[in-house]
Amino acid sequence: MDTVLGIALLLIALAVGVAAGLLLSRIGRSGSPERAADPTPSKPIEGGRKIDTEDERGGKSGLKGLGRKSLDSLRVGVVVLDGEDQPVLVNPAARAMGLLRSGGAPGTIAAHPILRTLAGQVRRTGVRREVELDLPRGRAGSASAPLGLHLRAVALNSTHVAVEAADVTESHRLARVRRDFVANVSHELKTPIGALQLLAEALLDATELPETPPEERSEDLIAARRFAERIHHESARMGRLVNELLELTRLQGAEPLPTPEPVALDWVIAEVVDRTRTTSSAKNIEVVYTGPKGATVYGSDSQVATAVTNLVENAIAYSGEDTRVALTMRQDEDWIEIDVTDQGIGIAPHDVDRIFERFYRADQARSRSTGGTGLGLAIVKHIATNHGGRVAVSSTLGGGSTFTLRLPARPPESPLPLPAAIEIESGAAGLPSA
Structure with a gap:
């Protein structure tokens, strides 16, 4: 098309x-x-x-x-x-x-x-x-x-x-059909996935290893415990995938965009640090922020926080232990830019242009080990676009990456889409045609 x-x-x-x-x-x-x-x-x-x-x-x-x-x-x-x-x-x-x-x-x-x-x-x-x-x-x-x-x-x-x-009516129709299908399937999957997670937690409780020396523990009990942990891990991963599919469907137009409102970036940064504290502590990665206080962007506070969180989680996932992830903010009259810089594995030049595609993985084997869904950066891209901004990346293979989220620092112009009551006539007479 x-x-x-x-x-x-x-x-x-x-x-x-x-x-x-x-x-x-x-x-x-x-x-x-x-x-x-x-x-x-x-x-x-x-x-x-x-x-x-x-x-x-x-x-x-x-x-x-x-x-x-x-x-x-x-x-x-x-x-x-x-x-x-x-x-x-x-x-x-x-x-x-x-x-x-x-x-x-x-x-x-x-x-x-x-x-x-x-x-x-x-x-x-x-x-x-x-x-x-x-x-x-x-x-x-x-x-x-x-x-x-x-x-x-x-x-x-x-x-x-x-x-x-x-x-482009036909392409929009197909996009709506695809979004509706993904949303319906995701909603239907939430119930069995939730049941699997509960059953996995019950299995973990039932297979709790006794406080005895390893050589005295039953091999069957040890195997059951290992399988229960794996079921719990994979069901949690599937739950994240379903939630992110639903989030991406909403961002792509299945639901109307919220009215842009002032968003305090001090709150966003604090929320991001809080959300990523567990994963960063597990790898002893320090998340630091440098930039002005009191900055404001316009849009949805929850979506802006989700976008920055996804960038930080992505940086943590592809960084080694005992490293640092830096958040840096710059602003002018029209725009605010948030950089998320890591010291991770970097991205190859031929992967940079595709990194924001849904389910695209630059390193399939390593991506599976991180437990990611392949949708985090796609969600960031749609949030940035819906806010009238953009997201970009610069990276060196083996030398880390910097993702830049650019958002408007002033109220947006009046939105173009009109209320549903606006009537479009099929044609009019009296005007000289081309």
């Missing part, structure tokens, strides 16, 4: 480039795209020969006609908004996606609020914006499946913004 989307975006970029050049030329000559005269290149060349400028002025068989036909033939929707967020160029695919709505006055039309929000952000920041979201179709409460869109907004000049819309 990523390949198809990439090809579609390349085609749309070429088509929008042609159409935008014509549009801006019309705006520059007359101040209004509706009344502008058609541009006429002095010496247009195609295939080594001159194109008849009369054909080009006709707008159907020349460059202008080619640009419009290119936009009309695309399966990706294109909407160009002017400085007042009025649509001045729309292709049929955008109409079919319902990206136009009835305007405030009778007989007028307007771009969907999502498009206007994206365009406003692009004008303010000067940076292109991309977002994937589900929009309701039909009236509120309709049983119709939501429309999945990948939106990309790019500034054409200081006022005009082009928005590309690719239909």
